Amino acid sequence: AQSVTQLDSQVPVFEEAPVELRCNYSSSVSVYLFWYVQYPNQGLQLLLKYLSGSTLVKGINGFEAEFNKSQTSFHLRKPSVHISDTAEYFCAVSKGSNYKLTFGKGTLLTVNP
Amino acid sequence: EAGVAQSPRYKIIEKRQSVAFWCNPISGHATLYWYQQILGQGPKLLIQFQNNGVVDDSQLPKDRFSAERLKGVDSTLKIQPAKLEDSAVYLCASSPQLAGGYNEQFFGPGTRLTVL
Numbered sequence: 465a466q467s468v469t470q471l472d473s474q475v476p477v478f479e480e481a482p483v484e485l486r487c488n489y490s491s492s493v494s495v496y497l498f499w500y501v502q503y504p505n506q507g508l509q510l511l512l513k514y515l516s517g518s519t520l521v522k523g524i525n526g527f528e529a530e531f532n533k534s535q536t537s538f539h540l541r542k543p544s545v546h547i548s549d550t551a552e553y554f555c556a557v558s559k560g561s562n563y564k565l566t567f568g569k570g571t572l573l574t575v576n577p
Numbered sequence: 578e579a580g581v582a583q584s585p586r587y588k589i590i591e592k593r594q595s596v597a598f599w600c601n602p603i604s605g606h607a608t609l610y611w612y613q614q615i616l617g618q619g620p621k622l623l624i625q626f627q628n629n630g631v632v633d634d635s636q637l638p639k640d641r642f643s644a645e646r647l648k649g650v651d652s653t654l655k656i657q658p659a660k661l662e663d664s665a666v667y668l669c670a671s672s673p674q675l676a677g678g679y680n681e682q683f684f685g686p687g688t689r690l691t692v693l
Binding site: 468496500505506507508509510513515554556564565566567568569570 | 670681
């Protein structure tokens with residue numbers, strides 16, 4: 465069975481500071497990895513995904529993530545955050561396309577002025 | 578392109594009552610998912626449909642939850658009777674079925690259910 469651990473439930477940062485949201489997963493098979501963002505009262509939006517190939521993945525809104533197979537991690541980073549990045553971020557894994565997504569518990573990123 | 582539509586957006590009921598949620602996926606998407614998102618947790622898959630057939634309902638509490646996708650388009654999720662612990666946001670998602678490619682899931686805005 466797959467599981468996802470998001471190590472921080474809340475991350476407060478100041479505007480224009482860098483941020484890293486941590487995600488570790490466990491799986492006995494190769495997986496696809498995802499980061500989703502959820503703004504208040506909205507559904508989930510895909511930020512980026514790792515399917516194969518380059519371990520550094522770039523997504524929307526200036527976010528990127530690095531797949532580290534040896535450490536089973538997929539941490540999300542942004543070099544300079546904006547107030548508008550305040551949202552809940554979810555890491556998720558899947559065995560493949562059309563397989564169910566298993567989500568972590570989420571990290572609430574709060575960007576303060 | 579229109580996104581995944583869900584209704585109602587909010588619902589408040591008392592325990593032991595029944596409730597139904599509706600989802601209209603993106604046109605042409607063969608796969609439809611229902612997720613339950615309890616406050617403070619990530620979404621959990623309840624049921625996955627491929628066209629009008631069930632692919633995975635292993636985490637659906639079948640004694641009280643039911644779902645259908647007649648004609649392989651829109652879908653209804655029902656809870657009967659509701660319990661306090663069913664308070665959550667119910668998310669619907671859909672994805673295309675593209676051979677040999679990755680099929681992204683697109684999420685609707687969700688229905689927030691409060692059981693009193």
